[in-house]
Amino acid sequence: MSNKLKEMAVKLREMANHLESLTPDEIPTEPAPSTTRTILDVKGLSKMNASFLRNFWAMCERNGWNVDDIATCISRESGFNASIQNPLPGQTASGLIQMIDATAKAMGIPGGAAELRTMSAEAQLPFVERYFRTALAILKGARPRRVDYYLALYGSSHVGKPFDAVLASKGGRLYELNSGLDFDRDGKIVVADLDAAMAETQRRTGGVRVPVP
Numbered sequence: 001m002s003n004k005l006k007e008m009a010v011k012l013r014e015m016a017n018h019l020e021s022l023t024p025d026e027i028p029t030e031p032a033p034s035t036t037r038t039i040l041d042v043k044g045l046s047k048m049n050a051s052f053l054r055n056f057w058a059m060c061e062r063n064g065w066n067v068d069d070i071a072t073c074i075s076r077e078s079g080f081n082a083s084i085q086n087p088l089p090g091q092t093a094s095g096l097i098q099m100i101d102a103t104a105k106a107m108g109i110p111g112g113a114a115e116l117r118t119m120s121a122e123a124q125l126p127f128v129e130r131y132f133r134t135a136l137a138i139l140k141g142a143r144p145r146r147v148d149y150y151l152a153l154y155g156s157s158h159v160g161k162p163f164d165a166v167l168a169s170k171g172g173r174l175y176e177l178n179s180g181l182d183f184d185r186d187g188k189i190v191v192a193d194l195d196a197a198m199a200e201t202q203r204r205t206g207g208v209r210v211p212v213p
């Protein structure tokens with residue numbers, strides 16, 4: 001046995017003797033494991049209060065949804081600003097996930113988008129949950145891809161579509177309203193563009209995560 005190994009053996013024996021001499025109360029315990037409940041720090045998320053973060057986490061957990069991906073959608077749509085409205089003329093899209101007036105009414109808000117804008121972010125969550133549940137039902141229980149959450153916001157008919165499926169083309173109204181989503185600027189918004197936009201939003205966090213209190 002080398003001298004180094006002998007020294008280590010002696011040290012280990014000393015440590016073992018020391019531990020044996022401790023009473024149970026004195027035996028050092030492992031520090032409490034840090035929480036695994038964290039959400040990717042996408043723009044706007046860190047300003048949300050503890051109650052919202054807890055409810056948001058619980059909503060994703062009970063539905064088996066990816067909390068980072070839904071947070072990414074909300075960040076891109078509203079920056080977690082519950083009272084925000086799409087500023088373009090004639091557009092009613094409002095709130096966390098930018099529901100249009102007809103959708104807000106269909107989700108059970110009698111006053112539609114105008115009423116939605118008066119609700120807190122936390123009060124909007126049950127309607128966000130109802131919306132995603134309805135839109136993702138087309139997957140029949142299959143795990144959504146990252147982009148499926150975003151596709152859900154563009155109409156549930158797009159959920160599950162392949163990455164090369166075209167959602168809008170240059171010249172069309174839908175394209176002009178969402179031209180920022182044409183990530184590679186080729187005149188077509190395809191599913192892959194939406195996924196790339198989500199990836200970019202997530203990359204900008206630098207991997208920083210917000211703990212759920």
Ligand SMILES: [Ca+2]
Nearest residue numbers: 184186188193
């Ligand atoms: Ca494109």
